[in-house]
Amino acid sequence: MYNFDVEKPGTIAEAAAAMGADEAQALGGGQTLIPTLKQRLASPSTLVSLRGVAEMQGITRDGDSLRIGGATTHAAVAADGSYPALSALAAHIGDPAVRNRGTIGGSLANNDPAACYPAAALASGATIVTNTREIAADDYFQGMFETALDEGEIITAVRFPIPQAAHYEKFVQPASRFALVGVFVAKFADGVRVAVTGASNEGVHRWAEAEAALSADFSAGAIDGLSVSADNLIADLHGSAAYRAHLVKVMTGRAVSAAS
Amino acid sequence: MTKVTMTVNGKAVSGDVEGRTLLSSFLREDQGLTGTHVGCDTSQCGACVVHVDGAAVKACTMLAAEADGAEVNTIEGQANADGSLNVIQQAFQDHHGLQCGFCTPGMVMSAAALLKDNPKPSEQEVRDYLEGNICRCTGYHNIVKAIMAASGQDVPAMAAE
Numbered sequence: 101m102y103n104f105d106v107e108k109p110g111t112i113a114e115a116a117a118a119m120g121a122d123e124a125q126a127l128g129g130g131q132t133l134i135p136t137l138k139q140r141l142a143s144p145s146t147l148v149s150l151r152g153v154a155e156m157q158g159i160t161r162d163g164d165s166l167r168i169g170g171a172t173t174h175a176a177v178a179a180d181g182s183y184p185a186l187s188a189l190a191a192h193i194g195d196p197a198v199r200n201r202g203t204i205g206g207s208l209a210n211n212d213p214a215a216c217y218p219a220a221a222l223a224s225g226a227t228i229v230t231n232t233r234e235i236a237a238d239d240y241f242q243g244m245f246e247t248a249l250d251e252g253e254i255i256t257a258v259r260f261p262i263p264q265a266a267h268y269e270k271f272v273q274p275a276s277r278f279a280l281v282g283v284f285v286a287k288f289a290d291g292v293r294v295a296v297t298g299a300s301n302e303g304v305h306r307w308a309e310a311e312a313a314l315s316a317d318f319s320a321g322a323i324d325g326l327s328v329s330a331d332n333l334i335a336d337l338h339g340s341a342a343y344r345a346h347l348v349k350v351m352t353g354r355a356v357s358a359a360s
Numbered sequence: 361m362t363k364v365t366m367t368v369n370g371k372a373v374s375g376d377v378e379g380r381t382l383l384s385s386f387l388r389e390d391q392g393l394t395g396t397h398v399g400c401d402t403s404q405c406g407a408c409v410v411h412v413d414g415a416a417v418k419a420c421t422m423l424a425a426e427a428d429g430a431e432v433n434t435i436e437g438q439a440n441a442d443g444s445l446n447v448i449q450q451a452f453q454d455h456h457g458l459q460c461g462f463c464t465p466g467m468v469m470s471a472a473a474l475l476k477d478n479p480k481p482s483e484q485e486v487r488d489y490l491e492g493n494i495c496r497c498t499g500y501h502n503i504v505k506a507i508m509a510a511s512g513q514d515v516p517a518m519a520a521e
């Protein structure tokens with residue numbers, strides 16, 4: 101690792117000010133960033149550690165909406181249970197030690213094409229709250245590792261509408277424990293949203309045909325007639341594009357069957 | 361360099377660290393606590409698991425500066441006060457839960473974290489909890505047996521036997 105300074109702000113305002121420094125970078129749980137730094141793939145001059153910002157910690161429920169502080173760990177979300185499908189997703193990210201450090205803000209900022217939280221945020225129609233604005237999930241994810249965040253912008257919280265029924269079905273890539281393909285299905289009064297992670301070179305995305313079919317008939321059989329194109333899907337030694345296309349449909353069906 | 365102060369195995373310690381100093385480096389190189397092993401550079405093997413404020417974390421994936429003011433427990437603090445092996449360590453010995461022993465500090469620290477939250481885990485819960493702890497020698501069965509035994513439960517008959 102190249103060397104850097106570590107800042108530990110106590111408030112969002114202090115964190116935002118620290119992010120204004122030349123080559124400053126946010127540090128959430130470090131579960132992605134520290135391995136990246138070890139490989140010398142990044143060389144920030146200052147890391148701004150967000151774990152100590154009290155306003156960015158914790159989970160509060162307000163009616164049918166859940167607000168999760170940007171520095172809240174996967175373990176805390178897993179333990180919460182107000183949005184059961186989201187807690188179940190968090191409980192299966194990586195391993196216990198990763199969940200004790202990694203944060204929801206870090207996961208969404210990173211937008212790994214095989215990460216779990218992006219699927220939950222997109223399928224739930226969540227709102228990404230930053231130190232300067234609010235961004236709808238539909239506008240936030242902009243392709244593999246690409247997001248709407250500006251330089252120095254900090255995810256301070258994420259707001260999730262709690263659906264009537266939801267489930268995340270993850271086909272685990274056994275070496276990394278990320279999703280080979282993961283599908284999050286969320287049923288709301290005004291329709292169903294389906295988000296797919298792990299599959300596409302474009303990163304997390306919605307599956308419009310499945311949403312239409314499931315909004316008309318929320319049963320696994322409703323997608324029987326659909327097929328997923330392998331065009332532009334990820335192909336690597338863990339699975340071909342055609343295999344991932346097949347998994348998208350299978351995982352969607354399982355997610356619908358398991359949704360509660 | 362900045363000064364960090366933390367409690368390690370009940371003892372207050374301090375030292376000067378760079379921003380990039382990992383907690384694992386601080387423990388091993390500054391404090392001479394080489395029981396915390398470093399098996400990978402990719403945050404995947406779990407040989408370096410320690411407890412920070414009671415939670416299992418990978419010491420190789422946390423900065424020493426982030427542990428300033430924290431309570432840290434390592435494998436060196438696990439034995440009983442009289443120096444004898446604690447229940448988990450003894451169970452690893454009794455059930456042959458280690459071969460080369462490289463993964464064992466992380467296994468014991470993960471097991472301790474599991475049993476603190478879940479004193480009577482099922483075999484499946486033990487296996488799930490160890491997802492981030494890799495062992496190249498044992499094939500895991502004897503590790504799972506040791507943890508089941510340490511929790512005071514019958515040692516399961518393993519499917520592979």
Ligand SMILES: Cc1cc2nc3c(=O)[nH]c(=O)nc-3n(C[C@H](O)[C@H](O)[C@H](O)COP(=O)(O)OP(=O)(O)OC[C@H]3O[C@@H](n4cnc5c(N)ncnc54)[C@H](O)[C@@H]3O)c2cc1C
Binds near residue numbers: 130192214
């Ligand atoms: C062994 C292992 C297994 C894993 N398995 C999974 C898995 O199954 N599914 C999954 O989804 N993930 C998995 N992960 C990734 C894990 O969830 C990370 O914790 C997460 O992707 C990054 O969160 P973090 O808080 O650790 O962020 P960091 O690593 O600290 O930061 C990641 C990036 O986000 C930026 N950042 C951090 N916080 C903020 C913020 N609040 N606002 C703006 N930018 C910010 C950083 O500058 C950096 O660019 C795994 C990681 C490991 C090591």
Ligand code: FES
Binds near residue numbers: 399401405408420
């Ligand atoms: S050395 Fe920490 S996970 Fe491998």
Ligand code: FES
Binds near residue numbers: 459460497
């Ligand atoms: S005993 Fe050798 S790696 Fe586990």
